[in-house]
Every structure is written in structure tokens, then in C-alpha cells.
Amino acid sequence: MKALPPALKRRIDELDERAEIRIGWAQLALIIFFGSAYAFLPRAEGSAGFNFVPYALGGYAVFTVLRLGLAYRRRLGTSLIVASIVFDVALLTAIIFSYHVQYDEPAAFVLKSPTALYFFLFIALRALRFDPSFLILTGALAVVSWVSLVVYAIFFDPDFAGITRNYVEYTNGSKVLVGAELDKIIVISATTFLLAYVLMRSRALLVSAVRDHVIAGNLSRFFAPEIARNVGEQEPAELVSGVATTRDIAALFIDIRGFTAMAEALPPSDVMALLTGYQNAMATVIARFNGHIDKYLGDGILATFGAVEASPSCAADALHAAFGVYDAIDMLNEEMQGEGRALHLRVGCAVAAGPALVGVVGGADRLEHTVIGVPVNLAAKLEDTNRVEGTAGLTTRATLKLAKRQGFVPPHRLEPRRNRQVAGLSDRVDLIVLKDASESSETAPITALSPR
Incomplete structure (x- = not known):
């Protein structure tokens, strides 16, 4: 045997x-x-x-x-x-x-x-x-x-x-x-x-x-537990590509600023240690606000709210999570400073909400649960727009209004930027600044991640 x-x-x-x-x-x-x-x-x-x-x-x-x-x-x-x-x-x-x-x-x-x-x-x-x-x-x-x-x-x-x-x-x-x-x-x-x-x-x-x-x-460590459970409960005939449901969701993109330079300056083991600490911190925040990590994109993270399970507060949860990300990064920086690591992380975030398709895509032998729609694409474009606008966090006026209807209360007054051009969009968009880039410290000189 x-x-x-x-x-x-x-x-x-x-x-x-x-x-x-x-x-x-x-x-x-x-x-x-x-x-x-x-x-x-x-x-x-x-x-x-x-x-x-x-x-x-x-x-x-x-x-x-x-x-x-x-x-x-x-x-x-x-x-x-x-x-x-x-x-x-x-x-x-x-x-x-x-x-x-x-x-x-x-x-x-x-x-x-x-x-x-x-x-x-x-x-x-x-x-x-x-x-x-x-x-x-x-x-x-x-x-x-x-x-x-x-x-x-x-x-x-x-x-x-x-x-x-x-x-x-x-x-x-x-x-x-x-x-x-x-x-x-x-x-x-x-x-x-x-x-x-x-x-x-x-x-x-x-x-x-x-x-x-x-x-x-x-x-379940690779997918959201709810996805793994749903997949396990479905019949094989139900797991086919092209079956999707339209659902109101919110997408949150997170990205480390200057990560490429960090990766080039650090040993591979230190890069992985940095990513592990960062991803653990982000996963904790996202889960706290009922979100699920859809993909790890190197140093980037795509999280969705209301996609795996329908949620009446997806936009509010996503914005709460965005501000939670900033707090978690501050705590992570303090921990690294206390350990003698000459490194300071900065991140950019973007949140967008709206209807999207939630379902299964792929071929006969390789399927993937995914979210397709305007919120995901818009959140990705808004995260890129952070660099143009000199911000560390952006959302749209429409997403903020929806989040407020769902119970979201901003932690401080949010700056509006009206009629802005977003690369990849034909129409101009009213943006809301979640965090200005000037509020984040610049990256400190990179020497090593190991304690001194």
C-alpha cells in the first residue's frame, strides 16, 4: 500500500x-x-x-x-x-x-x-x-x-x-x-x-x-475560503467557464511605491521578507472589512468587496479598508524601524464601486474565479492616476456618495478634484483624494532588512 x-x-x-x-x-x-x-x-x-x-x-x-x-x-x-x-x-x-x-x-x-x-x-x-x-x-x-x-x-x-x-x-x-x-x-x-x-x-x-x-x-490559502467552499459544494457540471452573475462590488488596488528600486537594492531573501510582512498586514486589514484578496500582483494587491458574497456595504467597506491600509503601513514602518531596518514603505490606494460580473473564466482544464467590470478597471486606472495627481489614494465622487449611503464616515475632510482626466477614460471624472502623497514620508535609504 x-x-x-x-x-x-x-x-x-x-x-x-x-x-x-x-x-x-x-x-x-x-x-x-x-x-x-x-x-x-x-x-x-x-x-x-x-x-x-x-x-x-x-x-x-x-x-x-x-x-x-x-x-x-x-x-x-x-x-x-x-x-x-x-x-x-x-x-x-x-x-x-x-x-x-x-x-x-x-x-x-x-x-x-x-x-x-x-x-x-x-x-x-x-x-x-x-x-x-x-x-x-x-x-x-x-x-x-x-x-x-x-x-x-x-x-x-x-x-x-x-x-x-x-x-x-x-x-x-x-x-x-x-x-x-x-x-x-x-x-x-x-x-x-x-x-x-x-x-x-x-x-x-x-x-x-x-x-x-x-x-x-x-x-483555501490560495483562494478565499468562501470560494473554496462554494467550489467544493458545486457539481462538476456547474463549474463551467462563462457562467457569471452581475453584482454590486467595490475594488481596492494597493501598490508599493518604488518597489522596483527596493528589489534591486536588496538581497532576494530580504525582498521576500518585506513582501511577506506587507502582504500579511494588508490581508489582515482587508479581511477585517469583509474583503477578499482577488490577486497578488507582485507588490500590488487587488481586493474585492461584495464579490464573493453579496454585500450591502461593499463601497463603505472598501473605503474603510483603504484608510486601514494607511494605518497598517504606519505600524509596519514603526516595527521595521524598531528592528533597525533602514526602510520606509509608502503605498498608493484606489477604490471604485459599481456593478460587475462575478464568475468563472478559463478553459476546460484550468478555471479561475474572477471579477470583470468597470469597478476593477477604474480602480486600476485610479491607482495609476495617483502618480499624476501627486496623491497616495483616490476614489470617485460616485463611489464616495455610495459609500456614505452605506454608512461610511470619512475620518477627515476629503479633498475633491473636479473634472479630472484619467488615462484610459474618455470622459473626465470627479475625483476624491483619500490621502495626499505629501502626507507620506519619502523612502529612507535602503541598506538592509536584517536587524542591526
């Missing part, structure tokens, strides 16, 4: 560890039930020999509590589980055998004991764990134990009354009906085989389900 990937194996091991805890609790519940029944309900007891049952139940209770504690501490390894199974079956066999002494009857007497049914209970408990090997071990030990009792009764008991083929003599006396004992062995073996077969099929399904869960978890 092909070895499982480490992440998948860890997940299945966790499920098996939880199963051992459930098995422990099930065994403890059974002990409490049977101990209570033994203590308070009428019972048949022999007086000729030693009564092994109460001591067995007490010892088994202590053993089960210790086993449950080890399961919770995740220290119940394979050897301890095997030892536990051996102990379970051996104890049950000893209890059954003790009736021979307790009631002063021939050993064949114990072969009619209903206590033998508990072998099936121990086998069934092993089905709580998706590992057929332990279930097969339990069933095999149960068969060996019963065969041992039969062999002892026939060959080693001095009071052996003989073998019979008469069912009435078997039920009313102490003779052994070999066919009846074979039936018990066959039923225990068949039950073990069938449960093991079901477990093997169930384990295959479990591995497949856990693999899909791990893959979905990994994919």
Missing part, C-alpha cells in the same frame, strides 16, 4: 486517537453498568468455589481508567493497544472459565455461558477505530480463547462427561456438542471478517475524505 503523505497521515492519526478515547469511555460505561447490575440486581452465584467476577470488574475498571488517561495524553501507542486487547479478551476468558470453579461443574459447563456474547462486544468496540488490524486481532484472540476453552473441556478436565451429537443432552447436561462449538467459532470468525471488510472500505473512504479536506484546506 502506498504510504500516505505526512499531512494526511497526521490527520488520520488524530481521528484514530479520538477513536481510542471513545473506546475507553465506552468500556468504562459498560463497567459502570455491569458493576451496578452486579451490585444491585438479583444474580445467580455458586458457593462451591471462589467468585472471580467482582475482583475482575474492579481490576478492569482500574485498567480502563489508566488506559483512558493514556489515550487523552496521546501515549497509547500500538504496543499498548495490542496489550489492551489481549487483556480484554484474556480477562473475559478468565471470567468465563471461573464459572467452572465457582459452580463446581465440569469445564464443559462454561461453554453454555451467555457471557461469551461479550466477545462480540469487544470486537464491535474495535470497529470504532478505522483500523481493521486491531479488529482482526480481537476476533482472532476471541476464536483462540474459545477454542482453548473447548480443548480444555474435552482433553484436560478430569470430570469430562463426553461428546454428544444429541442437542437435548447438550443443553440439559455437561456433554460437549462439537457442532455447536464450531458454530460459535464460525460466527465469531465471520463477524470479525465482515466487520474488517466494512472497516477496510470505510477506511478507504475516510482516507479519500480526509485527503479532500486537506486539499480544500490548502486551497
Whole structure:
């Protein structure tokens, strides 16, 4: 069998560890039930020999509590589980055998004991764990134990009354009906085989389900969790290119100023460290205001609001996020300064809102969830216009009006710039300045990102 990937194996091991805890609790519940029944309900007891049952139940209770504690501490390894199974079956066999002494009857007497049914209970408990090997071990030990009792009764008991083929003599006396004992062995073996077969099929399904869960978890790091969830819930026939929905959305573009010069002046590892810190900070802000990162564009980021899930406050959320970006960049700069990094980041932002197409594009073998429409294109153009206007953040009057209707309150008075030309647009646009470039410090000399 092909070895499982480490992440998948860890997940299945966790499920098996939880199963051992459930098995422990099930065994403890059974002990409490049977101990209570033994203590308070009428019972048949022999007086000729030693009564092994109460001591067995007490010892088994202590053993089960210790086993449950080890399961919770995740220290119940394979050897301890095997030892536990051996102990379970051996104890049950000893209890059954003790009736021979307790009631002063021939050993064949114990072969009619209903206590033998508990072998099936121990086998069934092993089905709580998706590992057929332990279930097969339990069933095999149960068969060996019963065969041992039969062999002892026939060959080693001095009071052996003989073998019979008469069912009435078997039920009313102490003779052994070999066919009846074979039936018990066959039923225990068949039950073990069938449960093991079901477990093997169930384990295959479990591995497949856990693999899909791990893959979905990994994919959610590349896509918005909502997108990954929606894709996972859709039928393959529904995931086709060209299917889209028109929805009111807002787009936010973020870009680092002078990043190319920074990248050329810094070692690659420092560039990646810078990008990681910046992207983590931006992702936190965007998520805080219900946005989703659509694309990482090198040092640029495209975030959408209301695209993955419809939102009545997409424009307000996007503008809140834009101002949150400036605060996050200030905090990031302070952290780098405190670490002795001779670097100061400046960013440009742009926000635009309006109707857009949200859906799936691509070919038969490569699909992508995307947003197409005026807000995305306009936000990209506005971000480029920041350089022309000498600003660090822009939006349009229409987007600001929509955001205010959605509850947005500007943190300060915003400067309007009417009738401005935006490259790529035929009509002039009324712009709103979110942040002037003069409010941001110039980039400090770049030396190294490592602490001094």
C-alpha cells in the first residue's frame, strides 16, 4: 500500500486517537453498568468455589481508567493497544472459565455461558477505530480463547462427561456438542471478517475524505475560503467557464511605491521578507472589512468587496479598508524601524464601486474565479492616476456618495478634484483624494532588512 503523505497521515492519526478515547469511555460505561447490575440486581452465584467476577470488574475498571488517561495524553501507542486487547479478551476468558470453579461443574459447563456474547462486544468496540488490524486481532484472540476453552473441556478436565451429537443432552447436561462449538467459532470468525471488510472500505473512504479536506484546506490559502467552499459544494457540471452573475462590488488596488528600486537594492531573501510582512498586514486589514484578496500582483494587491458574497456595504467597506491600509503601513514602518531596518514603505490606494460580473473564466482544464467590470478597471486606472495627481489614494465622487449611503464616515475632510482626466477614460471624472502623497514620508535609504 502506498504510504500516505505526512499531512494526511497526521490527520488520520488524530481521528484514530479520538477513536481510542471513545473506546475507553465506552468500556468504562459498560463497567459502570455491569458493576451496578452486579451490585444491585438479583444474580445467580455458586458457593462451591471462589467468585472471580467482582475482583475482575474492579481490576478492569482500574485498567480502563489508566488506559483512558493514556489515550487523552496521546501515549497509547500500538504496543499498548495490542496489550489492551489481549487483556480484554484474556480477562473475559478468565471470567468465563471461573464459572467452572465457582459452580463446581465440569469445564464443559462454561461453554453454555451467555457471557461469551461479550466477545462480540469487544470486537464491535474495535470497529470504532478505522483500523481493521486491531479488529482482526480481537476476533482472532476471541476464536483462540474459545477454542482453548473447548480443548480444555474435552482433553484436560478430569470430570469430562463426553461428546454428544444429541442437542437435548447438550443443553440439559455437561456433554460437549462439537457442532455447536464450531458454530460459535464460525460466527465469531465471520463477524470479525465482515466487520474488517466494512472497516477496510470505510477506511478507504475516510482516507479519500480526509485527503479532500486537506486539499480544500490548502486551497483555501490560495483562494478565499468562501470560494473554496462554494467550489467544493458545486457539481462538476456547474463549474463551467462563462457562467457569471452581475453584482454590486467595490475594488481596492494597493501598490508599493518604488518597489522596483527596493528589489534591486536588496538581497532576494530580504525582498521576500518585506513582501511577506506587507502582504500579511494588508490581508489582515482587508479581511477585517469583509474583503477578499482577488490577486497578488507582485507588490500590488487587488481586493474585492461584495464579490464573493453579496454585500450591502461593499463601497463603505472598501473605503474603510483603504484608510486601514494607511494605518497598517504606519505600524509596519514603526516595527521595521524598531528592528533597525533602514526602510520606509509608502503605498498608493484606489477604490471604485459599481456593478460587475462575478464568475468563472478559463478553459476546460484550468478555471479561475474572477471579477470583470468597470469597478476593477477604474480602480486600476485610479491607482495609476495617483502618480499624476501627486496623491497616495483616490476614489470617485460616485463611489464616495455610495459609500456614505452605506454608512461610511470619512475620518477627515476629503479633498475633491473636479473634472479630472484619467488615462484610459474618455470622459473626465470627479475625483476624491483619500490621502495626499505629501502626507507620506519619502523612502529612507535602503541598506538592509536584517536587524542591526
